[in-house]
Amino acid sequence: MKDMKAVVEKAEKDTISEADLMTGADIMIKALKEQGVDTIFGYPGGAVLPLYDALFQQNDIKHILVRHEQAALHAAEGYARSTGKVGVALVTSGPGATNAVTGLTDAMMDSIPVVCICGQVPSFLIGTDAFQEADTTGITRHCTKHNYLVKDVSRLAEMTHRAFHIARTGRPGPVVIDLPKDVQFASGTYTTAQDVEYRSYRPHLEADDHAIAKLVEILAQAKKPVFYTGGGIINAGDRASELLTKFISDTNIPITSTLMGLGAFPANKSQWLGMLGMHGTYEANLAMHDCDVLVCIGARFDDRVTGNVSGFSPNSFKIHIDVDPSSINKNIEVDLGIVADATSALEKISAAWTKQKAKLNDPAMQLWWQQIDKWRQVNCLEYTNSDSVIKPQYALERLQAHLGARDDVYITTEVGQHQMWAAQFIPFNRPNRWMTSGGLGTMGYGLPAAIGAQIAHPDALVIDIAGEASIQMNIQELSTAAQYRLPVKVFILNNQWMGMVRQWQELLHGERYSQSYSEALPDFVKLADAYGGLGIVVDHPDQLDDAITQMIESDKFTILDVRVDPKENCFPMIPSGKNHNEMILSADAKQFDKKLV
Amino acid sequence: MNSTPVNRNVMAKKSVYGAAPETTPEAAHTLSILVDNTPGVLAKIVGLFSGRGYNIESLTVAETDHDQNLSRITIIAKGTQRIIDQIISQLDKQVPVHNVIDLTILGPHVARELALIKVSGQGEKRVEAMRTAEIFRAKVVDTTIDSLTFEATGTPEKIDALVEMMQPLGLSQISRTGIAALPRGNDKI
Ligand SMILES: Cc1cc2nc3c(=O)[nH]c(=O)nc-3n(C[C@H](O)[C@H](O)[C@H](O)COP(=O)(O)OP(=O)(O)OC[C@H]3O[C@@H](n4cnc5c(N)ncnc54)[C@H](O)[C@@H]3O)c2cc1C
Ligand SMILES: Cc1ncc(C[n+]2csc(CCOP(=O)(O)OP(=O)(O)O)c2C)c(N)n1
Numbered sequence: 001m002k003d004m005k006a007v008v009e010k011a012e013k014d015t016i017s018e019a020d021l022m023t024g025a026d027i028m029i030k031a032l033k034e035q036g037v038d039t040i041f042g043y044p045g046g047a048v049l050p051l052y053d054a055l056f057q058q059n060d061i062k063h064i065l066v067r068h069e070q071a072a073l074h075a076a077e078g079y080a081r082s083t084g085k086v087g088v089a090l091v092t093s094g095p096g097a098t099n100a101v102t103g104l105t106d107a108m109m110d111s112i113p114v115v116c117i118c119g120q121v122p123s124f125l126i127g128t129d130a131f132q133e134a135d136t137t138g139i140t141r142h143c144t145k146h147n148y149l150v151k152d153v154s155r156l157a158e159m160t161h162r163a164f165h166i167a168r169t170g171r172p173g174p175v176v177i178d179l180p181k182d183v184q185f186a187s188g189t190y191t192t193a194q195d196v197e198y199r200s201y202r203p204h205l206e207a208d209d210h211a212i213a214k215l216v217e218i219l220a221q222a223k224k225p226v227f228y229t230g231g232g233i234i235n236a237g238d239r240a241s242e243l244l245t246k247f248i249s250d251t252n253i254p255i256t257s258t259l260m261g262l263g264a265f266p267a268n269k270s271q272w273l274g275m276l277g278m279h280g281t282y283e284a285n286l287a288m289h290d291c292d293v294l295v296c297i298g299a300r301f302d303d304r305v306t307g308n309v310s311g312f313s314p315n316s317f318k319i320h321i322d323v324d325p326s327s328i329n330k331n332i333e334v335d336l337g338i339v340a341d342a343t344s345a346l347e348k349i350s351a352a353w354t355k356q357k358a359k360l361n362d363p364a365m366q367l368w369w370q371q372i373d374k375w376r377q378v379n380c381l382e383y384t385n386s387d388s389v390i391k392p393q394y395a396l397e398r399l400q401a402h403l404g405a406r407d408d409v410y411i412t413t414e415v416g417q418h419q420m421w422a423a424q425f426i427p428f429n430r431p432n433r434w435m436t437s438g439g440l441g442t443m444g445y446g447l448p449a450a451i452g453a454q455i456a457h458p459d460a461l462v463i464d465i466a467g468e469a470s471i472q473m474n475i476q477e478l479s480t481a482a483q484y485r486l487p488v489k490v491f492i493l494n495n496q497w498m499g500m501v502r503q504w505q506e507l508l509h510g511e512r513y514s515q516s517y518s519e520a521l522p523d524f525v526k527l528a529d530a531y532g533g534l535g536i537v538v539d540h541p542d543q544l545d546d547a548i549t550q551m552i553e554s555d556k557f558t559i560l561d562v563r564v565d566p567k568e569n570c571f572p573m574i575p576s577g578k579n580h581n582e583m584i585l586s587a588d589a590k591q592f593d594k595k596l597v
Numbered sequence: 598m599n600s601t602p603v604n605r606n607v608m609a610k611k612s613v614y615g616a617a618p619e620t621t622p623e624a625a626h627t628l629s630i631l632v633d634n635t636p637g638v639l640a641k642i643v644g645l646f647s648g649r650g651y652n653i654e655s656l657t658v659a660e661t662d663h664d665q666n667l668s669r670i671t672i673i674a675k676g677t678q679r680i681i682d683q684i685i686s687q688l689d690k691q692v693p694v695h696n697v698i699d700l701t702i703l704g705p706h707v708a709r710e711l712a713l714i715k716v717s718g719q720g721e722k723r724v725e726a727m728r729t730a731e732i733f734r735a736k737v738v739d740t741t742i743d744s745l746t747f748e749a750t751g752t753p754e755k756i757d758a759l760v761e762m763m764q765p766l767g768l769s770q771i772s773r774t775g776i777a778a779l780p781r782g783n784d785k786i
Contacts, residue, residue, distance in 0.1 A: 141641055142648050146692040149636065166692060200633055200695040326686035329679060 021187040024153045025054035028117070028179070031160035033060055034193055037088050039079060039455055040064065041072040045092025046132060047119025050184035064455060064484060067476040069096050071448035073103020073174075074474070077112045078452025081435045082410055084237055086167050087452065089116040094132030097178075098139065102442060104174045105143040109439025110260060111235055113172035115163045116144075122182040123151050136178045145173030151180070153188030161193040170203025171324040172235050203323060207340035212348040214336060215295070215319055216358050222293035222317075223364035224371075225253050228276065228305075231260030231438070232298015232322060234431045236342035241265070241431045243346035244297070247353070251360060254372055256284035258299050260438045263428030273372070277305040278574050279420040282380035282583065283372055285572070288313050289580040290371070297321045298342045301331040302439070303576075311579035321345045380572045380585055381424055390541050392418065392493045392564040396425035396465070398544045399491060402552060408460040409433065410453045414446040414470030417499035417570045422465040444473025450488045451480055461489070461552060468494040468561075469518050478531040481557040489551050490559045492524060495566045503569045524561040532556070539563035625654055625675045626701040627708060627778050628685065633693040634660050634668040641691060642670060651676060651684050655710075655753070657775035667695070671778050673753075700778050708778040712756045713738070715746045718767030726766040733759045744769070 022030070028051060032040070041064045044052045055063055066072045069091045076087030091100050097118040107114045121130040137149045146166050148159045156179070163175040219225055227248060233240045241264045248255050248271050255265050256276040265272060274281035276288055288294070294316040299305070301320075306312040309332060318334040320327070321342065328337035338345060352358075383393045403409050403426075411426055412435040413419040419436055428434050435453060437445035446464040454462040464471075471492055481488050501516040528535030533556045538547045544562070551560045571586035632638050639658055646653050655673040660666075674684055681699065688697045700706040714735070716726045719742070726745055730737070735749035749759055753776055760771060 137637055138640070141637065142644055147637075171690075201692045324686075324690060326683060326690055328686075330683055333679070 020189050022190060023050065023054070024150075024156050024179070024184040024186050024188065025050040027153065027156045027188060027190055028160060028184070029054045029058060029061065030190055031157045031193075032088065035161065035164045036085070037061055040088045040090050041066055041075040041079070041452065042090030043067075043069050043072055043092065043096060045094075045096050045119060047093035047096075047121060047181045048090060048117075048179075048184075050181065051090065051117070051119070051179070063090075064451075065480065066448065066451075067479050068474060069099035070103050070444065071451075071474050071477045071480070073100050073107065073114065073116065074442075074445050074448035075452035075455070075477075075480075076114045076116075077103065077107050077110075077445075078412060078435050078449030079456045080112050080114055080452075081234075081449070082432050082453040083456045084432060086113045086115055086164055089114065091116065092119045092132070093121055093136070093181075094134045096132075097134050097136040101139060101143060102440075104140055104176065106437055106440045106442045106445060107174040108143050108145065110437065111172050111231055112174070113167040114174040115160075115167050115177065116174060117177045117179060119184075120149070120178045120180040123180040124182065126180065136176065140176045143174070144176050145171075147176035147178065149178040149180075150183055153183050153186040154191075156183065156188065157191040158196050161191070161196045162198075165193075165196070165198070166201060170201075170205075171232075171327075203341075204325070204339050205323065205341040205344055207321070207338055207345040207348045209348065209352075211336065211338045212345065212352050213356065215338070215349060216352045216356050218317055218319070218336070219253075219293055219295065220353075220356070220358035220360060222291075223361060224287075224291045224368045225293040225295065225360070226273075226287045226291040226316075227253055227255040228257070228288065228294060228296045228299055229255065229261050229264055230258040230297070230299025232300075233257075233261055233264035233342050234298075236298065236323075238431060240298075240342040240346055243343065243350060245269070247346065247350050251353070252365065252369075253360070254287055254368070256280070256287065258302065258305055258438070259423055259436060261299060262423060262434045263431045266429040267427035268429050275423050276580075277302075278307070278576075279424065279570055279572065280305075280574075281424075282378050282572055282585065283375040285574065285580040285583055286375050287372055291316045294318045295321075296334075297345065298323075300327045303331070306332060307574045307582075308577050308579050311581075313580070378585065383568075383586060385541075386565070387541065390539065390544065390562060390564045392421050392495065392562075392568055393425060394541060395491075395493060395544060395562045395564060396421055399463075399465075399548055400426055402545070402548045403461075406461065408457070410435070410450070410457060410460055410462045412436065412446040412449040412453065412462070412464045414464070414466045414473075415441045415443045415500075416467040416470055417495070417503065417568075418465055418467045418470075418493040420500075420570045421493070426465075443467075443470035445470075447471060447474050447477045447488070447490060448480075450490075451477055451484075451486055454481075454486045454488050455484070462487075463489040463491050466490050466492045467499060468492055468496065468521055468524075469498045472522075475527070478528070478533060478557060482532040486557060487555050488557050489554070490557070491551070492559065492561050493564050494521075494524075494561050495564050495568065496521065497566055499568075500570070506569070507573075508575070524559050528557070528559040534558040535561065537561040537563065623675050623677055623680075624701070625673050626681045626699050627706070627776065628672045628674055628688070629698045629700055629778055629780075630670040630672065630688055631661075631695040631697075632668050632670060632691075633695070634666045635693050638668070638691075638693045639670070641693070642672075642688065645687055645691070646672075646674070646684075649684075649687065651680065655775040657777055671776055673776060698780070700780060703780055705781040706778055707781060708752055708776045709750055710753050710756050710774055710776045711748065711750045712759070712771060712773045713746055713748055714760065714763055714768065715744055715770040716763055716767045717744045717769040719743050722766045726763060729759070729762045729766065733762075735759060 080087035276284035525535030739746040
């Protein structure tokens, strides 16, 4: 049988007419189109010239020229996170590929679906230390979900389809296609996506009915339940958010989310406790600590969330639903682990809840909510405002006031205090509106990610909430914004310090501010001007509103340099390795024992 | 569990595969991993162990099905049950991995290793080495006036024991393959 098949296949292969043959570069473009790609973020170079040539001769795929390959990846991430589609980047060999590594790692940590096509030296030169050769598959092996080195042009289409499938399914992540230059020139045949078979890669998506029945049974007996959800809900798509929102609204169970999951459950609902974790709210963290049943969906018990693992939610029955089996029991041992896609799990939970006629104990839930309301009254995000100095929290409150209930706002951030304040002070009511680098914590993420989001949503209001240190890590992307007339807004909370570093040094390192001062800052107004955008600076609370209006109305890219209190700290804060109930609130920061650590 | 979990004390002391220092009580598990025989697959799997700080005690890999392009990797890894479970799910999620079986948990399995053991010496020691080899059913595969090379197969414990016996008899070099293992009976993995 097998032999017959091989003979027939060979005969078929031999009769391939000239007309069926395409160059590798054309195959790649065709495969991208078949995958529904409309935008690529990239930067050219010798090893990708044939691909750029093919791009030049078509009009379906738009190429966005970034100014640094790291930014191509972050832009692709912003595009992906704001649309739910796969983001695509294209870089050259050697330095192009190595520059992409930070972006790939970022996408890996945050489970963002990205395909990165890297040029490679011609296959006959691989291994010779050829000009601009880097061992891209070797270097990216552990910072990608998977990677391919394509040596045979007739497998290029197949591998491209595989790359997209792997990037977007299961636990999403980055996939690299390393494409030698000679393969881009060579001619071969095309394979359609539906002809690709997956032998070993088959993520488990369907939730087990017995496990769901057990979950419902246990949840219905809870007196102090809490839902802890994360980026996995956003990865799973809009439907998962809708199901979650409905289930929580119907059952009135308190819910908190990680930094990565913000927006999956609407912040304007009464069940919302705010973010949990190191800089999460008092009510969210204490609810985690005191709950008796913990349902985690699509979150991975990161150490910024758990604090000290031995003191983490000590008395709860823990249920964890995750599409990646290796997330379960990795950091925290759970009592019931369910490997499933969040949508499937939530669909089944809702159905089983109705079918099993499950109902929570009303008096117990009332007591639980009373307790939570007490915690809420602590008002943990309170800060002391000032008439003369702009407090960063106040700047964000004003920004939020201007955003109002607008539905077309996309927020990205850099990394640091401003990122945490943004998470605390800007509420998100829908998924895919919040883009931040959580797992890797990559300064320089926000501006390119905003560019990616703006490309995907040309008419939306896209704002990068930034720190003056982070923004300089990919500041060159202002040129990209200028080239494509992208009206992205950069809202800098300029405290003249690497604030997050300064905060740790103040609280944990005896106020020795080693190298954390933002010395020799550029004039951001002139900088914006130099790149062809609008720059505004404010240093008094009274100027904020006008400046924010001006920024929002600007049709060019705009930097609003908000000079804020240089010494403000971000609270609440759970020092690393402490329990949720050992959090420090801003009010007692002065009593904080600085010799603690 | 009438199979032969590796005797870790002997391994730790004598294995030439560099047993890690033991801190917490851990057990060695034999993992059988079926993978697509694609470039980089071994690097990916080995790198996963180093990147996450897991220990490999023994590693064997070879193509097992040419038509299907499959290889079997057999790894002895050491850790607490939780670490072993984590290793298995990390391995299982790699794209080229078809499946991972923990043979130690699965129960009865056969595990064999091949070793080449060179003993240098003359006279009484040489005779004694031959006698010892015979007890272990090791055969002589090379000989010179002052050296003998034996080929031995068996469980890792048997090889460990043989190595120990040869030590005072002029043991000079060892090369071991790492283990090959399959479940007993008709089980397919
Ligand atoms: C300065 C700084 C401070 C921080 N402070 C905090 C903090 O106070 N609080 C906080 O929460 N975070 C904080 N973070 C972020 C933190 O480091 C982690 O990135 C974050 O907590 C992880 O979010 P997550 O658990 O939702 O997981 P993600 O990284 O979003 O991972 C998603 C999880 O869901 C699973 N998944 C993916 N797709 C699906 C699907 N379809 N169905 C089901 N499951 C799926 C994945 O397998 C994975 O386990 C901070 C980061 C920085 C840089
Ligand atoms: C690429 C990179 N390098 C270093 C760090 C460590 N780091 C975390 S926050 C921070 C300071 C950020 O300062 P700024 O952008 O001004 O934000 P602020 O904390 O002041 O709001 C630094 C250096 C990082 N996260 N990323």
